[in-house]
Amino acid sequence: xxxxxxxxxxxxxxxxxxxxxxxxxxxxxxxxxxxxxxxxxxxxxxxxxxxxxxxxxxxxxxxxxxxxxxxxxxxxxxxxxxxxxxxxxxxxxxxxxxxxxxxxxxxxxxxxxxxxxxxxxxxxxxxxxxxxxxxxxxxxxxxxxxxxxxxxxxxxxxxxxxxxxxxxxxxxxxxxxxxxxxxx
Amino acid sequence: xxxxxxxxxxxxxxxxxxxxxxxxxxxxxxxxxxxxxxxxxxxxxxxxxxxxxxxxxxxxxxxxxxxxxxxxxxxxxxxxxxxxxxxxxxxxxxxxxxxxxxxxxxxxxxxxxxxxxxxxxxxxxxxxxxxxxxxxxxxxxxxxxxxxxxxxxxxxxxxxxxxxxxxxxxxxxxxxxxxxxxxxxxxxxxxxxxxxxxxxxx
Numbered sequence: 001x002x003x004x005x006x007x008x009x010x011x012x013x014x015x016x017x018x019x020x021x022x023x024x025x026x027x028x029x030x031x032x033x034x035x036x037x038x039x040x041x042x043x044x045x046x047x048x049x050x051x052x053x054x055x056x057x058x059x060x061x062x063x064x065x066x067x068x069x070x071x072x073x074x075x076x077x078x079x080x081x082x083x084x085x086x087x088x089x090x091x092x093x094x095x096x097x098x099x100x101x102x103x104x105x106x107x108x109x110x111x112x113x114x115x116x117x118x119x120x121x122x123x124x125x126x127x128x129x130x131x132x133x134x135x136x137x138x139x140x141x142x143x144x145x146x147x148x149x150x151x152x153x154x155x156x157x158x159x160x161x162x163x164x165x166x167x168x169x170x171x172x173x174x175x176x177x178x179x180x181x182x183x184x
Numbered sequence: 185x186x187x188x189x190x191x192x193x194x195x196x197x198x199x200x201x202x203x204x205x206x207x208x209x210x211x212x213x214x215x216x217x218x219x220x221x222x223x224x225x226x227x228x229x230x231x232x233x234x235x236x237x238x239x240x241x242x243x244x245x246x247x248x249x250x251x252x253x254x255x256x257x258x259x260x261x262x263x264x265x266x267x268x269x270x271x272x273x274x275x276x277x278x279x280x281x282x283x284x285x286x287x288x289x290x291x292x293x294x295x296x297x298x299x300x301x302x303x304x305x306x307x308x309x310x311x312x313x314x315x316x317x318x319x320x321x322x323x324x325x326x327x328x329x330x331x332x333x334x335x336x337x338x339x340x341x342x343x344x345x346x347x348x349x350x351x352x353x354x355x356x357x358x359x360x361x362x363x364x365x366x367x368x369x370x371x372x373x374x375x376x377x378x379x380x381x382x383x384x385x386x
Contacts, residue, residue: 042197086212087200103264106218145203145212174211175219 001059001073003108005177007184010056014063014184016049025050025062025078029070032077032135033091043084044069053184066183071172077135079149079171082179085137086145092137093130095156095168096122099141105148106175111138113159113167123156130156136168148173204236213240220272222265283309288355288367292348293377300346305334307341307367316363317341321351348374 017025029040044050044064053061053068061071062078070078080091097111098120105111116123120141124130132155138148150168152159159167172178203212208228209219213236216225229237286309293301307317314331318341322329329343343351352372358365 036198038197042200083203086203088198089201090198102215103218103261106215143212143214145214147215174215175209179210 001171002176002178005055005181007181011053011184012056013054015052015054017052022050029078033080034093035088035091039088043088051184061178061184063184068178068181068184071178073171077133077151079135079151082146082149082172082174083182085149089137089146092135092149093124093128094122094139094146095124095130095136096120096139096141097147102140102143102147105138105140105170105173108170108173108176110153110166110170111148111150111168113154113163113165116156116159116167117163123159126157132158138168138170138173204233207232216240217265220268222269284368284371286310286371288372290348290351290372290374291377292346292374302343302345302347302351303334303340304343304351305338305340307364308339310367312363312367314339314341318343320363321347321354324354325350 026040026044029035030037048064051063051066053063055061058074059071060073061068063069068081069084070080072078080088085092095116097105097115098118100118100120101111101115115121122139122141130136130152132152134152136150136152137146138150139145140147148170149172150170153166153169154162205211206213206216206219206225206229208225209216209221211219213225213229216222216229219225226237226241229240287306288310289303289305291303291305293303295301304317304321308314318329318331321341321343325343325345325347327344327347329341331339332342334340352369352374354362355364355367355372356369358367
């Protein structure tokens with residue numbers, strides 16, 4: 001999503017959304033992430049206005065104090081930015097990929113199933129399986145911090161079964177152009 | 185990779201994890217090895233945070249990392265990293281060269297018989313915020329100054345009045361704290377437009 005993203009040419013405008021819209025965004029965040037209201041309050045205080053940064057191809061980035069916090073494509077799920085996820089790693093369920101996959105991931109590839117099912121990978125056990133379309137934090141073997149954020153294209157049980165093709169579609173990864181934007 | 189599913193129930197906000205980012209490549213330090221500037225990252229880390237360096241790049245740390253990967257794969261990875269690094273370096277070099285070669289044109293454009301505007305083109309190559317530069321110049325000369333697109337669709341600073349020589353002087357003397365600093369005077373040229381006098385060197 002952010003493979004080629006130039007703030008100067010790809011951003012069309014910044015506006016503060018209406019407070020009712022902000023409220024619905026807050027509700028959406030609370031329902032989509034595993035985050036407590038208090039923590040969200042610390043990240044994004046009620047008093048501080050959210051700024052909606054409109055970008056090309058229907059991407060919206062939301063910022064507080066010029067710091068990008070989360071983004072969205074159309075009306076899709078709200079993805080936290082990788083920096084936010086690093087600070088609060090528990091807000092998204094984790095999946096892990098093996099070491100061999102890291103460099104492809106950092107080059108912007110989607111995650112293929114074998115990366116999760118091989119020895120270094122990690123998928124939640126069957127009783128905590130994730131459905132299709134779940135936001136996941138992609139961690140890497142032997143690393144502490146998440147390397148990417150994506151959305152599952154197959155449920156985790158299916159990934160184990162099919163073991164072929166794209167398992168998680170990556171929205172943002174370490175070193176992409178969104179990562180490069182530290183403030184807007 | 186243990187999942188930390190237990191949610192704290194107390195109403196206190198959870199403290200954010202302090203992530204230790206590399207100052208060179210901006211990645212968390214554990215990912216430096218996948219960046220394009222590993223050598224410089226290592227140097228920086230060894231100097232600034234020797235304990236952390238020890239943790240990631242000591243012999244045993246390297247050994248344990250290899251453990252999960254076949255030797256050939258590891259060798260390939262290392263080769264790739266070196267290649268990537270060389271590439272990034274070459275790119276940075278080329279960018280610097282281009283920067284040094286790029287010209288700043290100070291154009292004196294005749295509007296009426298006696299009235300001129302001064303257009304300054306090419307400042308953005310030297311990482312100058314055009315808007316700030318315009319504001320600065322407007323204040324300096326007590327005139328209007330703005331950032332406009334020229335015929336080629338590139339941004340340039342347009343200052344009202346004939347201030348070409350003064351602008352050059354400011355660029356020459358610009359010290360730290362000045363928005364116009366960092367432009368080598370040798371790259372600046374004053375050009376006159378409309379009146380066919382030809383360019384005079386700076």
